[in-house]
Structure formats: structure tokens, C-alpha cells
Amino acid sequence: MMKKWARILLIMVVFSWGPLSIIHADSLVVGHFSDLVPGKEFPENWKPMTFSGIDRHTRYTLIRDEGRTVIQADSRNAASGLIRFLRVDPADYPVIQWQWKIDHVLEKGDASTRQGDDYAARIYVAFAFDPDQASWWERARHKSAAMLSNKEVPGSALNYIWANKAPKDSILTNPYLSESMMVAVQSGDTLAGRWIVEKRNIVADYRQAFGRPPPEIIGIGIMTDTDDTGEETIGYYGDVRIFVLNENPW
Template identity: 25%
Template structure:
């Protein structure tokens, strides 16, 4: 997962997700491979479906300016085949079924960097990422820094490793304040990932009905 930082931040550089309210999974999403030799299989349509076989990659989309000030989100997700429980605080060995990323920049920088390339974003210390996770061995609501984005990414555990179907609703503004302090600024990118490479296991999962408010 050495390219995870690049993949997450690439969410702010890609094609457009749907306008305010529902987020479309049928267009505007692209996969970022994290390995030259393996990647997840994504299917885009009414929902984003994913299978992962000892692999890891990320699908990402840009958030249109009309949704930059979203302060909450809701979605439904399903896992039919799960990775084992892991410690998501550990760099390497931290497989999870699904992570949903929300990528933020300060308002002033979002406008100024709207057309910037990935190198410019990677060098910007003001990028912040909330990562809502299904996987690991953590209790619901546990929050801990991403080992891949020190000081810039915060994992928030919603579901431990396992199967089922659930609906989620999160307060992005409150979670951002708890994670980083202050206001979240502009929500410029979204990403979905699955990670089964460290445990050489399999994932069958899907996410849909994603709404920004």
C-alpha cells in the first residue's frame, strides 16, 4: 500500500461525481492501482460493487463545487465475504473490507488548486482525509490516525470485520473537528477502497445510496 497517499489525494483530480445530494456510481469514477501486479475488480452502476482477491486498489471521484460544503453523508453497504479482523493502526497487515474516504482542502486552497496536478496536492500539508472503515477489530466510533497519512488522515471505525448489510449516517463536520480541530473546509474528493493483500483473503462487497448533505 505504498502508493495509498497518492491514490487518496488523486480523488481531487478526477472526473466529476453527481451534483448535490445523491452521488452517482455510474460515471465519474476511476480505479487507481496500488500495485503493478494486482488490483481489485470494481463494477460501477447503481452501486459500486467490488471483489478483492489478495489485492488492494482504490476507486475515486471528484466532488463538484456545488457539494464542497457538505457537512454530513449517508450510504448503505454490504459485505458478503470478509477479510479477517486486523489492527488498522498497523502499517502493513491492516486489511479491511471497505473504506470510504472524504478528502478536504481549505476553502481558499480548493479554489486555487482546482486545476492543479497531483504533485502540487501531494506537497500541500493542508489536505485532510476522513476514512470511514468496515473491518479491523475496533469498536464502533473508534478513531485513530491513518498510518499512511500521518497528521493528515483519520480512520473512524464503523463496523468490525464480518458480513452483513447496513446503513450509515455520519456528521462530517463533527468528525472533522474531533479529528483535526476547526472547520472542514471544502470536500473535494471521494474514494472507496478494499484491502485484502496482507491476509491473502477475499472480499465481496458493495456500496450505494451515497448522499452528501
Template identity: 25%
Template sequence: MGPDRQIGPGWRVVGFPKSHTDLPLTRYEAGTADGVPAVQVLTDASYGMLVHDQLPGMPGRLQWRWRLDQPLAGGRRTPDLSSKEGDDAALKVCVMFDHAIDRIPFWERTVLRVARAVSAEALPAATLCYVWDSAGPVSREGSNPYTRRVRYIVLQGRDAPLTRWITENRDVAADFARLFADELPDAARTSPEKLPKVRTVLIGADSDNTGGRSAGWVADVQWQR
């Protein structure tokens, strides 16, 4: 049974284009942890995102619960979000935006258009990721080392408790306005209604760069209106 049918309608797993890699997909399975119905996220030198296309709208407060049972480890490299060689995360929840392509630098615009041409997905011009980084410190913010089209905030770090549910509640509009301030008009930085609309929300985890393994859970991803 495919992951989308196991987990529920609207969810689907997306990996790299088949023409570019035979990389294994991160596994997403419906289950229960401490009585909480959730999605189990399992990586093993793998990559993949669990995308929900039915969670669009204006950015507001996003809430979810997550827990990490097995930190990302056991690979050929140590996880490091600032380097291409170590750019893996044990868990992440990301929000993709309909960001205007003319707001991004010319070279990045060109790269994005090429990426869209070779991918079956309508790749967004801006993605904000909330990360559980099992190897790094909490509260770190930055850009993905492969592309500035993805920027992240580390909510849980190496000292976070394991096998315990943690609830997150984020003001997505404020976070996006701060991390993408260099590409927004002045009015949008203080007016959420002027920000790009949300295209979709996804759950993710990957260990393709480090070759490691991790195991965690995500539950109750929902907008707080």
C-alpha cells in the same frame, strides 16, 4: 469494459503509481444485491480506490448503504488498522478535503509534497475515512499507520451482520472537526462554513498488506443537504 463505464460517469479507479508497484487493483463492478443497484467491491491481495470527482462542496451529511458478504480473511496476516502490516479494510467510504498544507506539521508537509510529485493524483492534505473493519471493534478512531494525512472512524466492526444492507448517515463536518482538531483554527472547530471544502468522495477496499480476500457492496452515496 473499464470500471468507470460499467458503474457510471464520474467514477474512476485509482491505484498506486505504476512506477512503484504492479499490485493488482481492487475490483469494482456494477451489479445488484437483494434488488439494490450497487457497486460490488472485491479484494484479493489488492489495492485500489473508486473515486468520484463530481461530489465536491462544503462538508454536510453524507449518506450511503453498504453490506459485507465476505469478511477480510485468508491472508498471511490478520487485519489490524493500527499496524502497517495489517492496515487493510474490507470496505471504506472516504472524503478528501482541500485542507491548507500550511496547517500540517513541517515533516508531513515535506512527505506530502514528495508523494504529490511521484503520483499522477493531486493528493489531498486531509482524508477522512469511514471504515468497515471486519477484524476489529466498532467506534474505533485513529490515524492511518502510514500517514496522519488519513484518519478513520470504524462504523462497522467484527460483530456486524453479514449479507445485510446497513444505512449510514454521518455529519462529515463534525467528524472532520473532531479528528483533525489539532490542525484547525479554533473558529473552524465549531463553524462548519470555516472548514476546508470537500475535494472528492471515494469508495475503497484493500488487502495488499494482509494478502487476504473480501467481498462487499456500496450503494447510494450522496450528500444530504
């Protein structure tokens, strides 16, 4: 059976496009969780992401932490995520910024193996299928998957992960799917329990991972999963934004 993140590239739920919230001309809000009320429901533009064959789901709740509202993801031998469907040209908004925190990494987590393909926290960026960069077989397979599901199917993905032992800033191919690349933004427990603000250049990371410029972004999600390792952990997610390059969020 295909791993959950491999399956998401083949059987993504129906995309519901909606306008992004504008902070100012040079940045867009993907998830403004700090404006939400703890204990309430998530905004309609954030959809649950579950997977066939996986009955135990990560529990996502809005909580108050250090004076602001954030998402708490409690995962106990479970897997599911939350995703925001959108359409953004990464050439226009190449920089993604988010905030995250974890209780601890997964002891058996290993980004290079199927048995260890779990993460205390991850930010997922899905990209449109680019037929010009695909082989005949890949085009045929993608067309069949889209026809069977009657949905738009992503062609590639970047996973920004808080890894267990992968070297920081390393990029690894997902053990289940070559078009899903794992970028180890953090690794290990050294910074566990602290809020970290991350900033990444999506275009630069995609070029390094795939050797070509990225197609259109069609979804950004969060996920804490522990079903492969069978362990438990809690991840936390703050606001997610994307920026034009000259905004210089660094």
C-alpha cells in the same frame, strides 16, 4: 514504499470536476448506482484509482442485489478503488449517507498496523490542503508534490471503514500517514451479509479526528483492499449522498 492510502494524498490523479446531481435542494447525489444497468460501465465521473507497485486490483462490477443495482468489489490479495472528484463545502453539506454490505471482515485486519491496513469496505473523503493549518515543512512538501505531479494534492482524509476489531466509532490515525484518519463505522462480522445504511456528520467527525474544522471536500471514493493481509473478501456499495444539516436524514 508508502501504503496506497498514504500515496493517494501525495499523488492523486488529475481531478476532473463535474456537477453533482441534485435530488432536491437539500441533498446532492455523489453516486446513484441504483439507477445504473448491471454489467455495464461505470459513469465517467467515477474514476478508477490504482497505485504504483500494486499490480493486483480489486474487481468492481455493477450487479443486481435485492432488486437494485449496486457495486460489487471482489478483492483477492489486491487493492484499487473508485473515486468521484467534486468540490463541496462541508459547512453546506455536512452529512454523508451511504449503503454497504460485506461478506466478511479480514481475519488479519488491524487498523492500527501497516500489516493489517486492509478493509472489506471503506468510504474515503478527501479534503483540500489547508496551508494555514500546516507547518513550514508540510507546506514545502505539499508544494513539491503538487509541482512534481502537476496535479492538485489533497491535504487530509477521513476513511469510514468496516473494521475487523477496532471498536465501533473509534478514530485511529492511519499507520502510514498522520493526516489520514480512520473512523470505524462498523466492526466485526456481526452484521456481515446485511445491507446497512450509514449516516455520518463529516464536520463533527473531522473536528474530532483533527481538532479543527474541515476544509473543502475534493473527492469521495470507495475501496475494498486486501493486499496487506493477502486475504480475500467481497464488499458491496449502494448509493452515496450528501445532505445539508437541516435535512436531518436520521
